[in-house]
Amino acid sequence: MGEFRMPSLGADMESGTLLEWRVKPGDRVKRRDIIAVVDTDKAAIEVEVYEDGVVEELLVKPGEKVPVGTVMAIIRSDADQPREAETKAVGAEQATTEAAPPRAQKKEPPAPPPESPAERVKASPYARRLAAEHGIDLKTLVPSGPHESICAADVKQAVEAAKAAGPEEPPPVAAPPRAEEAPAAAAPAPEEVSGWKDPEAMRRAIAKAMARSKREIPHYYLQTRVDMRRTLGWLESENRRRSIKDRLLPVVPLLKAVAMSLQEVPELNGYWIDDRHQPQEAINIGIAISLRQGGLIAPAILDADLLGVDELMAALRDLITRTRDGRLKSAEMTAATITVTNLGDLGVESVFGVIYPPQVALVGIGKTMEQPWAENGLLGVRPVMTASLSGDHRATDGLQGARFLDTLNRRLQEPSKL
Amino acid sequence: MNEEKIEQTIFNILKRIAPESEPSRLSADDNIRRALDIDSFDALNFFIQLHEELGVEIPESDYGRLNTLAEMRRYLADRLD
Amino acid sequence: MSPSSPETMRRLTYRDAVREALAEAMRKDERVFLMGEDVGRYGGCFAASKRLLEEFGPERIRDTPLSESGFVGAGIGAALGGMRPIVEIMTVNFSLLAADQIMNTAATYLHMSGGQFNVPLVIRMATGGGRQLAAQHSHCLDGWYAHIPGIRVVSPATHEDARGMLWTALQDPDPVLIFEHSGLYNLEGELAADAGPVDIDRAKLCRPGRDISIISYSASLIKALEAAEILSAEGIEAEVIDLRSLRPLDEATFLSSVSRTHRALIVDEGWRSGSISAEISARIMEGVFFDLDAPVERLCSAEVPMPYAKHMEAAALPQVDNIVELIRIMVKTHG
Incomplete structure (x- = not known):
C-alpha cells in the first residue's frame, strides 16, 4: 500500500495545486507512470508514481491546493496482500453471505451508501491505514470503537472475513469501484494543464530559491579559459557527416565533458541537506532553460553520464521542447544533482552563477570567441571558452572545484573520447 | 521560387519558434537572432525546418553567413533556382 | 540497573x-x-x-x-x-x-x-x-x-x-x-543494596502491554501500575510508562510505545488546561497520528483549588478506578 503525496518539485515549493488526475480509482499503474498534473508556482508538472499497484482512492480534487507531503491518493501496491486485495470490492458482502458466520453484529452491515465525496466515515487513523493496506472499504464496516468510530479491530475482522470468503471469485482488478467519481476528475481545459504559470509567480519562485541560495550557501567561484579548437573541430567534422536533423549543438560535447568530469570529481555532484554533504551517484544535469515569455527553469537530463553524444542531443532536444511547452515530468524537476547554465549564446564571456539549492555546484559556460592564445612560446588565435564553477563551500573546497575545471579542460582537449 | 515566397516561409518558421514576435517587422539588415532572442537551440530548429520546407541542406559552416533577412533571401534564392 | x-x-x-x-x-x-x-x-x-x-x-x-x-x-x-x-x-x-x-x-x-x-x-x-x-x-x-x-x-x-x-x-x-x-x-x-545514581534523561517502560499505553509520572504512576494490574485480570494489557523527566521530555519512548499499542492515556495530577498532559498529547498527535486507533485521553485533576475534605480531595484527583473505567471504554473491542 502506498500513499501518493504532493511531491516537492523544487527546493522552494511549499504547496501545489492539483490540475488533473490522469487516473481514476481502480486503474492499474506502473512505476513511473504519469498519474497527475500538478501546478506549482513555476509550471504545470506531470507527476509520476513510484510503485506498481492499483489506484485505491483519490483524496484530492482537481483545483485543490495542498501543502507538499499531503496524501493525494492511495495506491494499493501489488507487493502486499495480493489476494485479499483482489477480494476487496465484494469481500465484505461475501463475508456476510457465505463465510462462516463471523460475529453476531456483523450480520447486517448497512448497505454501502451511495458515494458522496462530502461524506466521511468516522474511523481512527490507524484503522484507515489498515483498511487502505488491505483494500477494505471503510463504509462497509460497523463501528465498534470509542465514539462510534471504526477502529483497527473492525478492519482486522473484515480482513479475516474476506480471507474466509476466499478468492474463488476475484472481481476484475480493474473494475473501478467508484466510476461515479470519474467526472470529478475530468481534465481542465488543455491550456491550463500545459504551459507555464504567469511570469510573476515564476519570478517569485525564482526569487525565493535564489534568495535562499545566497542566504545559505557560501559560494566560491572559479573560472578557467578553455581552448575549444579541438572540440569545435571535432564537432564540425561530426556535423559535416550528419544530416541537418542529427547535428549536434556545441553545448552537447560540453555537457558530455561535464558529466565525465563529475565522475572524476563526484563531490560536486549532489546535495547539501540536513547539514550534511550528500554526493549522489546518478549524474542528473540540470540545464538552465530560459522561457520565451520570461523566467527560467532548470530541468534535468537524467543519468547524463550514461548517454552518448547523440543520445544527449536527443535528450536535450526533448527536454527543451517539453520545457517550452510546459510538459515536464516531476523527476526532471527535482532530480538535478548539478546545474549547467550556458549564456554563451548571448555573448557573455563568463558566468558566475547562483547555485540552485540543495545542489552544491553550478557550471557556467560562456561564449566561445576568438582570442589570442599563447602556447609553447607561440602566439596564435584560438576559439576560447570560459568555463566557471560556483561551488558550495560548505560541501567542497576550491581544491575540488579546481580539479573539476582542470578535468573539464582536459576532456575538451580529447573530444574523440567524449 | 521567388524571394517573396522564401521570405514568407522564413516568417512562418520564425513565428513558430518565437510565437510572441512579429517577424514581418524585421528590417532586411536586422540580426535576426538578436532581434528575436533566438538561442542556438532555436537556431538549429530554424535550419531544420527550413530544410524540411524548402529542401535546402545548409552546411553548418554557412550558419555564420545567415544573420539577416537580406542574407537569407540571397542565399536561399541562389540555391533554389 | x-x-x-x-x-x-x-x-x-x-x-x-x-x-x-x-x-x-x-x-x-x-x-x-x-x-x-x-x-x-x-x-x-x-x-x-x-x-x-x-x-x-x-x-x-x-x-x-x-x-x-x-x-x-x-x-x-x-x-x-x-x-x-x-x-x-x-x-x-x-x-x-x-x-x-x-x-x-x-x-x-x-x-x-x-x-x-x-x-x-x-x-x-x-x-x-x-x-x-x-x-x-x-x-x-x-x-x-x-x-x-x-x-x-x-x-x-x-x-x-x-x-x-x-x-x-x-x-x-x-x-x-x-x-x-x-x-x-x-x-x-x-x-x-548497592543502588546508586541513575540517568535523568529517559522515560522508562515500567510494565509492557499490547493494548494501551498509560503515560504518567510521580504518584500517578503508582496508580497507573495498580490499574494495569486490575485490567490485566480482565484481559486488557496496559503498557505503563514513567516519564521520569518532564523537561526534557523523552518522547521517543512514549511515541514508540503508542505506535505499538495504538492507544494512549495520560495520567497527570496537574490541571488539564495548558498542562504537560496537553503537551504529551500534542506530541503523540504530531509523531504517531497514523498509528492511533482511538483519541488520546487524559485523566487530570479537577480544575478546582484542591479541596480539604477527604472525600472531595479524593474526587478531585485521578484515581485507580477512573483509570480502569476509562481504559475499559478506550479498549472496548468486539464481542
Whole structure:
C-alpha cells in the first residue's frame, strides 16, 4: 500500500495545486507512470508514481491546493496482500453471505451508501491505514470503537472475513469501484494543464530559491579559459557527416565533458541537506532553460553520464521542447544533482552563477570567441571558452572545484573520447 | 521560387519558434537572432525546418553567413533556382 | 540497573531513599550542602533530612528564614560561587515565591551572561495532593516548570529514582528541579543494596502491554501500575510508562510505545488546561497520528483549588478506578 503525496518539485515549493488526475480509482499503474498534473508556482508538472499497484482512492480534487507531503491518493501496491486485495470490492458482502458466520453484529452491515465525496466515515487513523493496506472499504464496516468510530479491530475482522470468503471469485482488478467519481476528475481545459504559470509567480519562485541560495550557501567561484579548437573541430567534422536533423549543438560535447568530469570529481555532484554533504551517484544535469515569455527553469537530463553524444542531443532536444511547452515530468524537476547554465549564446564571456539549492555546484559556460592564445612560446588565435564553477563551500573546497575545471579542460582537449 | 515566397516561409518558421514576435517587422539588415532572442537551440530548429520546407541542406559552416533577412533571401534564392 | 537477587534487596520508604541520597551526596562532595525551611533541627517538613544535622553540622545543613525568594537566590549565588547547593522548598506552592529566582535568574543566567556563568543548583520540592493539606499545599505544578527552557525538571516516582536522581542532578551544570510527591514519602518499596545514581534523561517502560499505553509520572504512576494490574485480570494489557523527566521530555519512548499499542492515556495530577498532559498529547498527535486507533485521553485533576475534605480531595484527583473505567471504554473491542 502506498500513499501518493504532493511531491516537492523544487527546493522552494511549499504547496501545489492539483490540475488533473490522469487516473481514476481502480486503474492499474506502473512505476513511473504519469498519474497527475500538478501546478506549482513555476509550471504545470506531470507527476509520476513510484510503485506498481492499483489506484485505491483519490483524496484530492482537481483545483485543490495542498501543502507538499499531503496524501493525494492511495495506491494499493501489488507487493502486499495480493489476494485479499483482489477480494476487496465484494469481500465484505461475501463475508456476510457465505463465510462462516463471523460475529453476531456483523450480520447486517448497512448497505454501502451511495458515494458522496462530502461524506466521511468516522474511523481512527490507524484503522484507515489498515483498511487502505488491505483494500477494505471503510463504509462497509460497523463501528465498534470509542465514539462510534471504526477502529483497527473492525478492519482486522473484515480482513479475516474476506480471507474466509476466499478468492474463488476475484472481481476484475480493474473494475473501478467508484466510476461515479470519474467526472470529478475530468481534465481542465488543455491550456491550463500545459504551459507555464504567469511570469510573476515564476519570478517569485525564482526569487525565493535564489534568495535562499545566497542566504545559505557560501559560494566560491572559479573560472578557467578553455581552448575549444579541438572540440569545435571535432564537432564540425561530426556535423559535416550528419544530416541537418542529427547535428549536434556545441553545448552537447560540453555537457558530455561535464558529466565525465563529475565522475572524476563526484563531490560536486549532489546535495547539501540536513547539514550534511550528500554526493549522489546518478549524474542528473540540470540545464538552465530560459522561457520565451520570461523566467527560467532548470530541468534535468537524467543519468547524463550514461548517454552518448547523440543520445544527449536527443535528450536535450526533448527536454527543451517539453520545457517550452510546459510538459515536464516531476523527476526532471527535482532530480538535478548539478546545474549547467550556458549564456554563451548571448555573448557573455563568463558566468558566475547562483547555485540552485540543495545542489552544491553550478557550471557556467560562456561564449566561445576568438582570442589570442599563447602556447609553447607561440602566439596564435584560438576559439576560447570560459568555463566557471560556483561551488558550495560548505560541501567542497576550491581544491575540488579546481580539479573539476582542470578535468573539464582536459576532456575538451580529447573530444574523440567524449 | 521567388524571394517573396522564401521570405514568407522564413516568417512562418520564425513565428513558430518565437510565437510572441512579429517577424514581418524585421528590417532586411536586422540580426535576426538578436532581434528575436533566438538561442542556438532555436537556431538549429530554424535550419531544420527550413530544410524540411524548402529542401535546402545548409552546411553548418554557412550558419555564420545567415544573420539577416537580406542574407537569407540571397542565399536561399541562389540555391533554389 | 543490573538485576538484583533477593538477598541484595532491602525494604525502605521513599523518604529513606531520599535521605540516603542526600547523605551520600554530602559525603562524596564537600561542595554539596542542603538548605531550606526546617531542614536542620526539625529534620525537614517531610523528615527527608532527619538526623543529617548531627552528621554534617549546621554549616552544611542550614535552616533558613521563611523567605523562598531569599534562600533560592542564595542558592543561585552559592552555585555561581562554586558550591553545589541543594535547596529544599517545602511545597511547590511556596516555590511560587521564588519563581522569579528560578525562572528569571537560575534558568536564564547562562544565557544572559553569554555563556560565562552556569548555575549548578538543585532544588527539591514536595508536590501533589492526597494528604488533606488543602488548596495552598497540595497542588501539582510540576508541569508549569517543565515549560521553562534552561532548567531540567525531574520527577522520581520510584525508590530507585528517589535514591539515584539527586547525584546525577548535582553533576548537571545547569539548574535541576526535583519534584518529590508528598504522598510517596511513606511508601515502602524494595531497593537494591548497592543502588546508586541513575540517568535523568529517559522515560522508562515500567510494565509492557499490547493494548494501551498509560503515560504518567510521580504518584500517578503508582496508580497507573495498580490499574494495569486490575485490567490485566480482565484481559486488557496496559503498557505503563514513567516519564521520569518532564523537561526534557523523552518522547521517543512514549511515541514508540503508542505506535505499538495504538492507544494512549495520560495520567497527570496537574490541571488539564495548558498542562504537560496537553503537551504529551500534542506530541503523540504530531509523531504517531497514523498509528492511533482511538483519541488520546487524559485523566487530570479537577480544575478546582484542591479541596480539604477527604472525600472531595479524593474526587478531585485521578484515581485507580477512573483509570480502569476509562481504559475499559478506550479498549472496548468486539464481542
